[in-house]
Structure formats: C-alpha cells, structure tokens
Amino acid sequence: MRWIRTIIVSLCLFAPAGYAMAQTLDDLAYETVEPPRIKLGESAILRVTSFGRIKDVTLPIIPGLVFEPMGRSQGFDFVNGSTLPATFFSIRITPQFAGVFTIPGLTPSSRPVGLEVVKGDEPNPYTWHSQQPTPAPVPIGSLPKGVQLQAGGAAFVHLAIPARPIYVGESVPVEIDVGLRAGIVTSVNGLPTLKGSDFTFNNLSKQPERREETIDGGAFILLTWHSALAAVKPGDFELSAEAPLTVKMSTLSAADRAVASRLAYPLLQSMYSGVAPKEMTIESSPLQLKVLPLPLEGQPDKFSGAVGEFRASSDVAPASVAAGEPLTLRLHISGAGNFDRVDSTMFDHLDHWKTYPAKSSFTPSDAVGNEGEKVFEQPLIAAQPGEQSIPGLEFDYFNPNTRQYEHLQTPEIKVTVAASLASGLGLNSASATGAAAGLRPDHRLPQGSVSELRPLYFRALFLMIPTMLALLLAGSWFAVRPNAARATSKAAKRVLAELDAAARAGDSSVFFAAAKRVLLQSFAARWQMPADQITIAELKARLGATAEDLERLFAIADETKYSDDQSGGTDFQRWIGLIRDQLISERE
C-alpha cells in the first residue's frame, strides 16, 4: 500500500511538470529570414523551425509582402551542440515595394523578424560600416527531376548525361551532382564513381564545383564533378553513379524518438541524443544510354576514330629559314570530342623537304579534357633554297550532330628558304654537303662491335703487347752478337785502298806492313783470338795450303820492316788479290 501511495504522490507532483515540459517543447520555435536585406524583385526565405508538434503555420498578411508556402520537412536541428528532431516550414517572401517590414512570429513562442527591401539602384548603407561584402543570398533550388532524397533525406546523387543516343568512341560530358544537407552529412568519403560496363571514363575533375542551394526548405551543399565517357561498343546500356558519405543518423527507435520529442529542452535531452555518424553509399537512379555504331558508309581512309566537332589550322615557325635549318610545322585541332583518338601523321614524304616523325600535345580547356586543342608538331628541313610551299594538311572526323564524316583541310603555306646555313658558318665542303642534304642516311646493320669505346692503345691489356714485343726485340738485340766481318769490312776496304796507294807508290814496307796488320786483324776477329797469338802454325792448321802464301807475305813484311829491300814490289797485285780473297772469304 505504501508504494501505491508513493506512486500517486509522484504522479501528482511530476504530472504537471511533465505536461509543462511538453507544452514548453511544443511552444519552442524560432524564425529566420534569409537574407534579411533584399532588393526589390528578389525573394527571401522565411524559415520556421519548430521543436514541437506544430502541424502547420498560418501565413501572415502584411501589405507589400507576398507569402508563398514552399513546403514542410522534418529533420534535425543542432542547438547548443545537441541534435533535436525538428519540423521546418519554408515560406517564400516576395516584396512588392521597398521598405522595412516586420514579420510577426508565426508560432506562439517565435519572435518577430525584420526584412529590409531596397530599390535596385539604392546604395547599400552597410558598406559605410563594414568592408565585408554582403553575402549573396542562397539561391532556391529544387531536386532534379526523378531524383529522390536518400539517407533519411540527408543527401542525393544525380547523374547527368546526354539524353540523345551517342556514337561509339564519342566523348560526351558527364556531370555528377551530390547534394548534402548541411549539418547532417559530415563528410564525403571519396570521389563519386560511375557504374557501367562497356564505357571508358575520363578522370573526374579534381575539385568539384561547390554551391549552396535551398532545396525543400533545407540548406544543401551541392558538389558537382565533371567527367567524360566514351562507349566502346554499340548497344543499350545502363549507367549510374554512387557516392560514399558519412551521415549523422539517429540510432533511436521510433518509440524513443517519440519520447524524446516530449522532453523539454534542454532537460534530459542528452539522454536521447542518440545520433551517430554512419558511413553509407548512395546511388543515383540508373539511366539508359543508347550507343550507336559509327556508319561505315562514307568513312574516309584516313579516319582515325575522332568523333566530335573540330576545327583545324596550321602554321610554321619560323616563317623563313636557311636551307638545312629545321622549321616546325604545326597542325592545330581544336574543338570538343575524343581527343585521344585525334591523330595525324602529318607528312610521311614531302618533295624538297626532309620530314621527321610528328609529335603531339594536348591542352584541355575544360576540367575533363573533352574540350581543348591538340597540336601536332613535325620538324621539317628544307633541302634547297628558294620559295617553297608546304601543302595543306588534312583531317577527317565524324560529327555526331550532323551524323556524317567531315573533312578538314588547312591552306597551303609558303616558306622562304635562304641559302645553306652550313655555308654561312664556313663549314668544310663535306659537312656543307651534309647540311644541304640534311642528315646522311643510316648505315647498314653493324657487323662488328667492341665491348669498350676506349681506343686500344689506351688499354692496359693491349699496351702489354707492344711492351712485351719491345722487350723481346731489345733482348734479341743484346743477345745477338754483331757480325765481325761487317765490323771489319769497312776497315778492310780502307786497308785495301791503302795497299793500292802503297803499291802505286812502290812503297813495299808500307804495303806489307799494312797487309800483315789487316790480315791478322781479320783472322783475330774471325777466330775470336788476339792477333798477337796468331802464329804460322795456327795459320797452317786453319787455312791449309793458303797458309804458305800468307807465311811468305808475313816473312816479306818482316824483311821490309827491318831492311830497305824493295824486291817484292813487282808482286803487289798478286798480294792484293790474295789479301782481297782472304777478306771476302771472311765476310762470306
């Protein structure tokens, strides 16, 4: 019984308090006008935020202002760092004349708000007090057609592609819009992705376009990414986009939320602030895209697969060159389309010009590379001086708008080619010829090769060969004994001349003395023994019968040396013959 009494007492005490808290929450509401100052002809948004159970608000009647209800939505509002369920009413206010208006509170607890309407040419009085520009009013937008809010009304993703059929290879721009309710979506966890097979996608623009809009009475941040897609084969395909997000979601059940809505602010609200971030991926509605094949009829031979709308022009730089000096011929292809398939080989061959392979560069003018300019550059070298002409360049592409192949041709370019550069630089004749004719042609495939570029005579291994050879030959030179006969031949000639002179003079003493000396020297060199050790016996032993004549010659020499006997003078020629024979036999 006691506890029943306790309950009754408690009810009596707390019921009025609970009712009061509920009534307080029902009455809690506030209004905002954005922007608070507008020009005549513009509109402002009156936003009523109610934390109670208000179903509707009554529009006020104020002369000069027209109120249009825009809608009612439910969500969360953040008050003092806490999330509370709230109901939002959006009302568009359009002024009819300038002035300062006071809009009364549309709920019992909301305060009046003011709206200032100025004429279009009226200066802004606030600029006297602040250098900060007046923030632009948040434009009012609406959800794209066929798009629904996802993640509890916190976000949406919209994919925009051309509605018309596209052609295989055609590059078409794609837009991905992601709308995020301010304060509810806490982060975008990566770039949106396109889902669809049989397509190639360009990279998304690095930084999305960001703008704010009021959609369904709620503030939304709209992020727009751009890309381009191209179909690789014909057919009917589906395409969609998805974006990863983190959204603040209520973790409370419906019953808990009902209880929470009854709680007075700020009392006990923390017990029911069951809002937690949740990662999720939202996806756009799939779109149908029809891809047509490129027509085969009328397809040019040089068609490279370029699809789009292009313009072509060409130029050269410099406009005048010397023969042998390179110039650059440029082909500019600009417009919109699949620039990765825009290709041109320029000139493979050109009379009076030496051509080189062309290279290209692309400069996009939009974020996704669907529009821009591709420039082909080809170096050319004039082979001969004079007024030269470069024919126009051609480019073929398929225009998806006209649905036919287009042919572009640039006009012919005149170039003045001066005399050879090489002659001006004073090059030798060989190089001048080379300059006039451009580069000389390649050689045949190389036959032999070396493993090192360093010349042989600077390699240590090779230097060993001449060193060893030189040492070997030097050793041989020292090892080989000089030819004795050669050493004595000159002396023998000299002595023979001396003997002839003595014979002609009839001087036998000089003749025989010289004869004996040269013969002994000759024998000594031949037999490798001292001359004074050569005896008659030695001569007989070595020369045999010839020794007798030599013995007699030596005897006469001794006789003439110690006497004045000149008897042998008539035999001078015989003795000279004998001596010459001995000297010749020695050399042989």
Added chain:
Amino acid sequence: MRTGKIPMLITGLALWAGQALAQTPQPTYSADGLYNQANAYARAGKPGLAVLSYERAALLAPADPDIIANLAYVRASAHVPVKPLSRFARLAEAASPTVAAWLGVLGIALVGVGLVAGRVAARFLWIPGGGVLLGVALMVLAAANAMLLWPRLHEAVILIDQAPARVSPAPMADTAFVLREAESVTMTAEHEDFILIRSGGGLTGWVSRANLGAVLPSD
C-alpha cells in the same frame, strides 16, 4: 672411380656455363650502330644525344665521312660552333684507332727486327734500314693518332638546352654561365654530382652530371 668423376665433371662444366651465361652482358659498341642511333636522336629533335652518339661513333671510326658530315650538320643546326679539323689531324685520323694501334705494334716489330737484322747481317743492309724507317713511321702515325684522340676522351656533350654552369658544385650555387645543348666541353674535375668543365670559349664552371654525357662512357 672414373665413371663417377665424369658426371661430376660434366655437372661442373654445366654449372660453370650457366654462370657464364647468367652474367650480365657487357654493352657492345659499333661505329655504325652509334651512327644510326645518333641519326635517330637527331630526327627526334635531340641534338645533345645525337652529338654524343656521333662523337662516340667517331672514336671508333674518326675518318667516316658520314659521321663527320652529320656531326657538323647537327652542330650547325643546334647553333653550336664547329671547329674545323686541321690537315694534320685529318691525316692522323685517317686510320681508325684500332688499326693505328696495331700499326704501332707493327712499327715496333719492324724497328726491332730491323735493328736486330742490321746487327747480324753483313750484306743488303738497306733492307733492315728500310724496315726500321717504315717502323718508325708507323709508330709516329700511331702516336699522333693517340695524341689527337686523347683530348676527346675527356670531352663531354651538354644534353639539355640552357644548362647552367655554376660557380661551385652545389645545386643552389650561382650560375656562372649557361651552355647550349650539343655543346662540347672538356671535363677537368668532378665532385659528387657535379663536373668541372671548360667550355670551348675557355670558361669554367660546375655542371650537373645529369646535364652532360661523357664521350667515353665510364661503363
């Protein structure tokens, strides 16, 4: 025993052959290959690399008229001054360094053999004498060829246009002067990633190693 050793020997030979095959092959050079490579660089609009390849080809075949003509042509196209070869240089470089090296060896052999023969011979001394003279001539030819080629071994070619030559071997050092692409310079010293060069005009400065290519690769 013998039957067991033969398979082991075969296995060992196979392993040795495998190791030999697995070794990184050394780069090979040929005058024609380098010349064709230089032509390709020239057509691609890379005069620095083209001149470098021509210079390397000229190391192997200095008298090749195509190499001389195209080297002069590319240098002229790149507005790099061309030094005309002297008559002596053209004469000395008529033979390739390899031929000149072997001619020098032959010259040494002729001189040596001539001297030895002259020492031992008693008649027809003009034959070893002529051999000695011919040998000396061949040695002079080889020496002249080597002397002319020696400076080229220390040359390098600038590979980028407006390559800065700095006052000190540091990336942030002041630029003393700039060098044209395809210009030949002489390397005199090196420090880390910089090489001290002397330009054709006699200016000296430090150039980043990445901005030039040595005519004689360091391998």
